[in-house]
Structures are given as C-alpha cells and as structure tokens.
Amino acid sequence: MKLPSAMYEKVGKDGKTHFYARPMVNGRRVFKSFGTNRRRAIRAFEKWLAELRDAADGIPVQPSTSLRTLLSEFLRFLNIQKRSDSHRQKVKVETERLLDWLGVDRVTGLHVSALERFQEFRQLEGSSNRTINLITGYLQSVLNHAVKQNRIVRNPIKSLEKLPEGGRHRRRVRRRLQRKDCPKLLAAAEEMRIGLLVDVILGTGFRLGEALRLCWDDHGSRTLTARNTKNNQDRTNPISARLDARLREVRKRQGGELGRLPQGDDLIIQYPRSQSWAVKQLYLAVEAAELKVRNTAGEYLDFHALRHTYCTLLIEAGAPPQAVQGLMGHKSIQVTMRVYADLDRVPKQSAIDLLGDVCVAREDDGDDGETGAAEAGSVT
Secondary structure, eight states: OOOOTTEEEEEOTTSOEEEEEOOEETTEEOOEEOOSOHHHHHHHHHHHHHHHHHHHHTOOOOOOOBHHHHHHHHHHHHHHTTOOHHHHHHHHHHHHHHHHHHTOOBGGGOOHHHHHHHHHHHHHHTOOHHHHHHHHHHHHHHHHHHHHTTSSSSOTTTTOOOOOOSGGGSOOOBOOOOTTHHHHHHHHHHHTTOHHHHHHHHHHOOOHHHHHTOBGGGEETTEEEEOSOTTSOOEEEEOOHHHHHHHHHHHHHHHHHHTSOOOTTSBSSOOSSOHHHHHHHHHHHHHHTTOOSBOTTSOBOSHHHHHHHHHHHHHHTTOOHHHHHHHHTOSOHHIIIIIIOOGGGSOHHHHHHHHOOTTSOOTTSOSSHHHHHHHHHHHO
16 A cells, blocks of 8 residues: 655664654644554544644534435435436445445545555456446545535545546456366365355355355355345355355354354354455465466456356356346346356257257157147047
C-alpha cells in the first residue's frame, strides 16, 4: 500500500519502521507520528488530516451517523423516484456486503484507503473493473444523498478514483479445468491449507463468498445450501458421498478443537487469515500443481474458474442444461451456456451416436399410423 505524499517512514532506534507525517495545513507545517503498522498509520493519518483541515476552515466535525441508517434513507428515496424493485434490491445487497467487508458501521470509520484495498481485493478475485466501480458507486450515491439532506457534512470517500474500464480492463477470461487436473489441484490445495474450500467449490459450483459463508446448518443429507447469494435466493445443491463424508469428519475434528460439538451457526470453512490470503494460497497451489495461473491463451485459473469448471464438467457428463442452470443459480440459461460452459468440450460425436441415422428405419419404428392404431386396439 502506497503512502500518501505527506507521509514518510523511518527506522527507529528499536529497529522497527515508524510512520510519520508533516503536511502543510493552511500554511503551517504540522508533524505527527502514527506508529509502526502501515495500514493503521495511513488510516489514522487521513482521519487526522481531515479533522485538522475542518478545524482550520471552521467546518463542523463529521457526525458519527450510522451507515445502514443512511442506506435505508437512500432506498426510500429510490422508492419515491420509482426505481425498480430489482435495482433497489441490488443497491441494498451490494452496499451491505461492502460495509460488511470494510467492517465499519459509522461514517467516521470510512476512509479512502479502505475502499482502495477493497478494489485491490476484488481485482485479485477476478472481478471486472466495471463491477467494482458499480459496487463502490452505490456507496458513493448513498453518501452523496446524505450530504444533500444535511445528514452528514461531507462524503468521506469523494476522492476515491474509479478504476479504468477500457478494453484492457474487461472481465477476466476463466480457464476450465480438465477432469484429470482436478485431483492434482486439490492435492496441492491441501498443502496450502485451502483443500476443503477448493473441494467444496469444485463439488457444488458455489461462489467464493457463498462457500466461505457456509455454516453447519447449511449441511444436510448429502446437500449444501448457499445463503445470501448474488440473486438473494437460497440455493441447495446435492454433493457427492465422498464430500459429504469429508464434511462430517471436519465437523468431528472441529468439535475436538473447540471442546464442544460445532453449533449450527459455526462456519464450516474456518481460516486464520483473510479472504485475500485464501486467494493468494490458491495461486500458490495452482503453480505447485503445474497448471499456471494464466495460460498462453490468456485464461485465468482462480476461484471463479472452479465454478466455470463445475458447470463445464456437468455439461460434459450429459446433465440437462436446465438442471445445470438451477445448480449454478442463474436466472438465464444463456448465462449458463454462453458464459460458464465450454461448449467446445461437449462430445458432439456421442450425441450423434445416440441419435443414430434418421434416414434408416429402426426395428421399433412403426410402418405407418395403421400399425400403431392396431397395436393400441389390441392393448385395450
């Protein structure tokens, strides 16, 4: 994370790197120390600098207003403006997820540096810049509306820059694994401590966030249920007997570690570190399995690529497209077949073998309608 231009770092007598700032505020040089943690130092500096400038300009201090209250007020405004139910729901769900990721409840806890970390994380996940801008734009709209209604003094993330959306920054093209490569990746993922996560996504097609939110209440009899999904609808997918048995073993092991039986709201997949750590560990696992994060065709192998793999393997196995659409949680079958499934890998010859030669009569084909009618009469 880059330091603001007014900040600098210096190694102290204790051998640790300390962060300092000497900004100019109204023609006066101000000096302050911000400790040894880079992220906390940048966040504290931005807050301190904003307060200094407001005090110098006579601007009132930003009120500690609840962000979720401001979101509710903005949603009521959208309702008055006759915006569609789907749009209001999209704003609500995406903004709440963003606030959960940021871990803030009040306006005073918002900082540009935190939003920049969110942008970096979503890029690492493989989201397109347009999608990231859309999500941060929802929060910007909530705060701008609050400023117009005099609920807050200013938008604390107004200076956040949008990510470029040109042709070079479009959505990543995902790589679909061959069936023989899945065991290799899973074995490497076990070494990187993300084996269960990779196993669940390959076995259910869940998105990364859906898999990480799974609780033991979501594990049924050879099923897993994703909640709080992208389209805000629960989705229950069947799982293999092997994955079901593994989950039961994991629950027993967690019980031994906790000293009690895991409760229904306990997470199935537990990490000592952040989601971004899991993404980085996957890249290490991919390289260890000699699969390459980005191949020569420019296709990426990330967590969302495992979802593409799940869809393609189902189609290859002959699953009906409508069933695959339901398992993927798509509202449109076009998304399933055009975006996620690799139709070039579907065995077309086997489909023709099933059909046979339509110009050659089969033994079970009737000669004409009279034969069929006679057979029907004999049954009655």
